[in-house]
Amino acid sequence: MSAHRYTLYGYWRSSSSWRVRLALHLKGLVFENVPVHLVRAGGEQFGATHTARNAMQQVPVLVVDGHHPISQSLAIIELLEELHPDPSLLPERPISRAHAREYAELINAGIQPLQNLDVLSKIESQGGDRMAWGQRVVSKGLAALEEKAVRTSEEYLVGDQVTVADICLVPQMYNARRFGVDLSPFPTLVAVDGRLSKLPAFERAHPSVQPDAQPV
Ligand SMILES: N[C@@H](CCC(=O)N[C@@H](CS)C(=O)NCC(=O)O)C(=O)O
Incomplete structure (x- = not known):
């Protein structure tokens, strides 16, 4: 049972929102899940209500105890780690901790921002091929x-x-599968992804079972 009240503003298919759902479920925390539709009516993230939560006009945002909106999924996960250290989402050895953070940043800073909705729309509006772009940066x-x-x-x-x-x-x-990326050169990642996907917290956090999920 958490001493804090958590409200997650996210979107079922947003990978950064998914990360926060995973951390919350892995730590066994109860939270309210409030959808922000990133596509409908031009995107609710651009409206005044969500912009007041996050001037970056992005999800996720975690509101703690009704008055602290925090954005950036890794900062949110770090907060949850500090407030609820058990089970830890970091290994014990410093070198292993560095690797865990390194891989998280490789994805968070090195892949995801290059293939987010905003960037893909800009690529398309300038005559580019969003799928080809996505495949390249993800691969x-x-x-x-x-x-x-x-x-x-x-x-x-x-x-x-x-x-x-x-x-x-x-x-x-x-996301790699959505872009049609050939995953055969990444057998380690495919095997780990397969093992993780069977864990209960990962099943509960999956986009397809979120209240705002849509048929794909
Ligand atoms: N670095 C941010 C990235 C957040 C982000 O890219 N959010 C995307 C969804 S995954 C978003 O809100 N996109 C809305 C848009 O591009 O208009 C984080 O880790 O939270």
Whole structure:
């Protein structure tokens, strides 16, 4: 039972919102899930109500105890880790912790922002091919991650504990499939993603079972 009240403003298919849902479920925390529709009516993220929560006009936003809106999924996950350290989403050894953070950032800073809705729309509006762009940036990032994970992975990306790296991996693999990326060069990532997807917290956080999910 949490001493804090959590409200998550997110979108079923947003990979960053998915990361926060995963952290909340892995830590067994109760939260209210409030959908912000990123597409309908031009995008609710651009409206005054959501802009007041996050001037970046993005999800996720976690509101803590009704008055602290926090954006940026990794900052939110770090807050949850500090407030609820058990179970930890970081390995014990400092080097392993660095790897978990490294992989999370590789996805958070090196892949996801290059293929988010905003960037894809701009690519398209300038005559580019959004699918080809998405495939290129996702494949490049996953290739780097595969090369690293081969050396640290056991059951999951870093050893045999679920970490923040795994939280970032699963939504990114889902996006890779949406872009039609060939995953055969990434056997480690595919195997870890498969194992993670069977865990109850990962099943509960999946976009398809969210209240705002739409048929695909
Ligand atoms: N670095 C941010 C990224 C947030 C982000 O890219 N959110 C996307 C959904 S995954 C969004 O709200 N997009 C709305 C838009 O592009 O208009 C985080 O980790 O929270």
